[in-house]
Amino acid sequence: MDRRDAFLNDVEEDLAGLPSISASALVEEAGGTDRLYLVFVDILKGFCEEGPLASERVAEMVDPVRRLAGTLVEKGLPGRNLVFLQDEHAREAAEFSAFPPHCIRGTSEAETVKALQPFLRMEGARLFRKNATNALFGRDGSGRRFFEFLEEGFRQGPATFVVTGDCTDLCIYQNAMGIRLLANEHNADVRVVVSKEHVRTYDTPVETAREAGIPAHDGELMDALFLYHMKLNGIEVVQTITAG
Numbered sequence: 392m393d394r395r396d397a398f399l400n401d402v403e404e405d406l407a408g409l410p411s412i413s414a415s416a417l418v419e420e421a422g423g424t425d426r427l428y429l430v431f432v433d434i435l436k437g438f439c440e441e442g443p444l445a446s447e448r449v450a451e452m453v454d455p456v457r458r459l460a461g462t463l464v465e466k467g468l469p470g471r472n473l474v475f476l477q478d479e480h481a482r483e484a485a486e487f488s489a490f491p492p493h494c495i496r497g498t499s500e501a502e503t504v505k506a507l508q509p510f511l512r513m514e515g516a517r518l519f520r521k522n523a524t525n526a527l528f529g530r531d532g533s534g535r536r537f538f539e540f541l542e543e544g545f546r547q548g549p550a551t552f553v554v555t556g557d558c559t560d561l562c563i564y565q566n567a568m569g570i571r572l573l574a575n576e577h578n579a580d581v582r583v584v585v586s587k588e589h590v591r592t593y594d595t596p597v598e599t600a601r602e603a604g605i606p607a608h609d610g611e612l613m614d615a616l617f618l619y620h621m622k623l624n625g626i627e628v629v630q631t632i633t634a635g
Contacts, residue, residue, distance in 0.1 A: 399612075402619045409587060409628060413635035414462045417584070421551040424467040428544070429460060430474045432526075432556030432566050434507055437478070437500030439557075443491040446593035448610050449557045455588050455631075456555045457506045462634045464510070471515030475503065476526035476537065476556075476566055484522055525565040527573070538573060545579035553584045553632070558592040560617040567626050575625075585621055588631040590614070 421427040436442070439450040460473070478494035479501045480486065494501040503511050510516060519537045521529030527538045544550050554567040567585050574581035594610030601607075622628040 402615055405622075406587065406615055406618060406628075409630040411630045411633055412584075413633045414459070414466060415635055417551065417553070417632060418463070418466050418468075421582070422549060424463070424469065424472065426548065426550050427463070427468060428472045428474055428550065428552045429463055429468060430476060430552055430554045430556075430566070430570075431456065431460075431503075431507060431510075432476045432554060432562045433478055433494075433558070434475075434504055434556045435477060435494055435500065436502050436504055437494040437498075439504050442493050442500040444493045444593070446557075446591075448594050449591045452555070452557065452589055452591040453504055453506055458634070459553075459555065459586075459589060459632055460507065460510050464513070469515060470510075470513030471517065473510050473513060473516040474540075475511055475516065475518045476529060476562070477501070477503065477518060477520055478522075478562075479520040480522055486523060524562050525569055526562075527566075527569045538569075541570060541573055542577065545574060545577050545581065549580040549582075551582040551584065553586070553589075555586065555589040557590065559590045560592050560613040563590045563592075564617045564621060567621055568624060571624060571626055583626045584629060584632075585618065585626055586629050586632045587614075587618060590618075592617075 418424055418427060434453060438444055439453055479496045480494055482495055517531060519526055519529040519531050529537045552570050554563060556563060567583055571583045592610050592613050593608060595608040597607040618628050
C-alpha cells in the first residue's frame, strides 16, 4: 500500500468512527437554545432541484436538515437563531467565470427549498444574501454583514453554531471555517459543529466530466477529504445529530 492509499484509508477509518450527538445534548452543552445557532447554507432550488448545478446527491440532505430543524425548534430554538446563508447572484457575477450561471437574483433557483420555507418564515429568522461562496461579507435585509452579526454574537458569550447544507467542499467548508477562524481571531468561546448526515456535495464521474469537458468531481471523496480537513482545523465533525 502506497502513502496515498494509506492516508485515504486512514481518513475513511477516522470518519467511520465519528461520534453522534443528540439534539438534547447539543442544547445542554450550548447552555440553552439562546446560545445555539442553526445555519442553513445554500439549501436552494438551484442546488437541489433545478438549474445547471442542481444535484440529486446534494438534495439527499434536505430531509435530514428539515428533521433536525424541527427537532431543535421543538426544543425551544428561537427563530432569531435560524440563519440562512444563500446565494443570490447578480447576472454579471464574477463567480460565473468558475461556475455556470446559477441562483440569479429574482429567479426560482435562488429560492429556499419548499421543505425549509416554514423555518425561513419564522419570526426573527435571519437571511444573509451572498454573491460568493463565502458568506462573511453577505448582507441581510438591513445591510448588516454576516461577520458583523457573528462578532455581535461572540460578544454575548459562548456560542455553538451547527452548519448544514451544501456543498461540503465549497460553501460548507468556507462558511464553517469562516465562523471558526473569525472566532479564533477574537479568542471567542465558539463551537462549530458539522454533521456528516446534514451536508453533501455533488458528484461528476470522470467519464461524464470528459464528455462534457468539465472537471471531474468525486462526491464521496470530496465529502470525506473536506470533512476531515474541517476536523483538522478545530471544527467538530460528527456522524449525525439524533432527535433525542
